Amino acid sequence: MRTTTAKDAPSVDEVPLQAPSLDIWDSKYRLKDRHGRPVDADPAATRERVARALAAVEDDAEAWLPQFRWALDNGAIPAGRIVANAGAEAVKPAVSLINCTVSRTLHDSMRDILEGVVEAGMTLKAGCGIGYDFSTLRPRGAFVFGAGAGTNGPLAFMDIYDRMCFTVASAGGRRGAQMGTFDVGHPDVKSFIEAKREAGRLRQFNLSLLITDEFMEAVRADADWPLAFPLHPAEKDDVDDSELIYRDWPVVEEGYTLDDQGRVACRVVETVRARGLWDTIMRSTYDFAEPGFILIDQVNRMNNNWFCEEIRATNPCGEQPLPPEGACLLGSINLTRFVLEPFGEAPRFDWERYRRVVAIFTRMLDNVVEISGLPLDGQRREIAAKRRHGMGFLGLGSALTMLKLPYGSPESLAFTEEVSRVLAVEGWKQALALAKEKGMAPVLAESFELTPRMLRERPELKQDGYQAGDRVPGRILHARYSRYMQKVAEVEPELVAELAEHGARFTHHSSIAPTGTISLSLGNNASNGIEPSFSHRYFRNVIRAGRKTKEQIEVVSFELAAYRHVVAPEAVESDLPDYFVTADGVSPAQHVAVQAAAQAWIDSAISKTVNVPTDFAYEDFQDLYLDAYDSRLKGCTTFRFNPEAFQGVLVREDDLKNTVYVFELENGERLELSGDETVIYEGEEHTAANLHDALKEGTYGKW
Secondary structure: OOOOOOOOOOOHHHOOOOHHHHHHHHHHHOOEOOOOOEOOOOHHHHHHHHHHHHHOOOOOHHHHHHHHHHHHHOOEEEOHHHHHHOOOOOOOOOOOOOOEEEOOOOOOOHHHHHHHHHHHHHHHHOOOEEEEEOOOOOOOOOEEOOOOEEOOOHHHHHHHHHHHHHHOOOOOOOOOOEEEEEEOOOOOHHHHHOHHHOOOOOOOEEEEEEEOHHHHHHHHHOOEEEEEEEOOHHHHHHOOHHHEEEEOOOOOOOOOOEOOOOOEEEEEEEEEEHHHHHHHHHHHHHHHOOOEEEEHHHHHHOOOOOOOOOOOEEOOOOOOEEOOOOEEEEEEEEHHHHEEOOOOOOOEEOHHHHHHHHHHHHHHHHHHHHHOOOOOHHHHHHHHHHOOEEEEEEOHHHHHHHOOOOOOOHHHHHHHHHHHHHHHHHHHHHHHHHHHHHOOOHHHHOEEEOOHHHHHHOOHHHHOOOOOOOEEEHHHHHHHHOHHHHHHHHHOHHHHHHHHHHOOOOOOOEOEOOOHHHHHOOOOOOOOOOOOEOOOEEEEEEOOOOOOOOEEEEEEOHHHHHHHHHOOOOOOHHHOOOOOOEHHHOOHHHHHHHHHHHHOOOOOOEOOEEEEOOOOOHHHHOOHHHHHHHOOOOEEEEEEOOOOOOOOOEEOHHHHHOOEEEEEOOOOOEEEEEOOOEEEEOOEEEEHHHHHHHHHHOOOOOO
16 A cells, blocks of 8 residues: 655545546536537636636626636536536527526416426426425315316326426436425325335426424324315305314415414315324335425524515425525535545645635625526526525535545534534625625515514514514514524624625525536536445446436546545555445434534535435334434435335445346246346347336336
């Protein structure tokens, strides 16, 4: 094994890009002309194109260009739509720089639902992912007044959106991405939970349940749980009061019955045991990795814009809870770029350079609002009014390994908390400076009338002398009465006081995205977002234009590549020190703890997956989301490799070798192949696992 001193140690900045990383950059982010000829010569040219496009928004573009270029060269990585589309107007004039959107509220009428399909199609065509709340649609079998028949229910309409997304080729080199959310108190909730048990159904969706505090407490108490939907005005005389409950609801139609707190009268369709429904949720998550888990009351409680919006949906990966027609631009900072003397006797993090990158990158992301390219008027109005963006980081797992801190250890939690806090504080300092220079977000310049509900949710307003009916500037409600900004005030009270006086340039600054292809390509396979590395050597399934199934490519983690570059060129996985931790070596409790350490300082949300081994016992799994609730997270997702259910994007070699796939041949014979075996089918070579998955799901030949 080669040993080096700190003085002559090779820099990890010199680790060459892996071939798959260059390949993904070329296919997804490299600008090419309409004939497919490269415009960007190399990744440095891509960074230069992005820096120029974002600097062009500035009055003094030439002064800011070198600073933007420096930030991109030092670990700032805008999200995929920005990297692919910034400065590409001549080639792609109708695309957006925004990754995340949420649909307008879907009203319970055929016209509104189908108009929503059109709007969603335009959004996906522009390259944006989109989320929807489908629990505003009445349950299956409910009578449709005017049609004289029962409705097919929300799941049937989701099928329409699913096929639309599959058909629409998303601009900028990726297929469409959707999130469907659903209220845990909706009468069709069990159908939603189990929807993906049917092969090929809703595969263009991620699915997440909107979980309320009321439901979680019912689970704890093993109490009854009513499944209910708002009472239609025409049904008022047919329903006894004993059949009604009152709930907050995102759509209040004319004629709805309300209580004195503004909650809607809902007719109870069925009453179930909360714990039984909980088990259905957890069983589906255990077997199919869905639905995800959005703690919607916590989302709204901690929303900086608590005074002017109600959130019911998120973007496709869950890191951006957004209001109707909400949109958010993203960017991540590669933490591996700030580790000094990695794997050495005293590795350390370059906090000064990190702060400078956060500051410049904040300005860069704010500039994207002016050139967002969103396709719908409502989306453009929403992002212009609030200017929210979501800065996060990637490579946490890789950076921790380079710092010799095992992922999930107490030391790693302290580092995660600090790196998140520094990102937050530096970001809000820039929010103040930019507001003084360019003006606050328009919504913060408006005044809002205090309602009894607002006073109930923020009792400190009464303590400060406010009453219902008073009008208060948004900048004050945002800075002084946002639960998140109150947390920031604990460490920076003078900063928050100035934000209340002058306003902030944007209402939201941070979120942590999954960063899958960004990490793999421009991050040289640094670990995704907040995650540990999936494995140090594994296979990734990627969609290739013209291929009939996904292609399997082999990659190694950035930390292994860096270890080989810095310490031991011939190192294999069995040679690695104990602090080289991968996802399957992290306990569920440690996953939750890392997310909680970051969430305190992240004002939007975090895309986090709790990976558990295939043989992880259900008895140990079933209460995992209770831990997330107790940790005051905003959401959680789990993944357990289940070859009978699906073929994942990331696959370990041993999982492939140990899984047998059965093919039924036309002559009635059965062919059994291990997942890693290759097979020729219709003149093209495939892995057995990917071919089986494509045939089962109905995607063969459709990429």
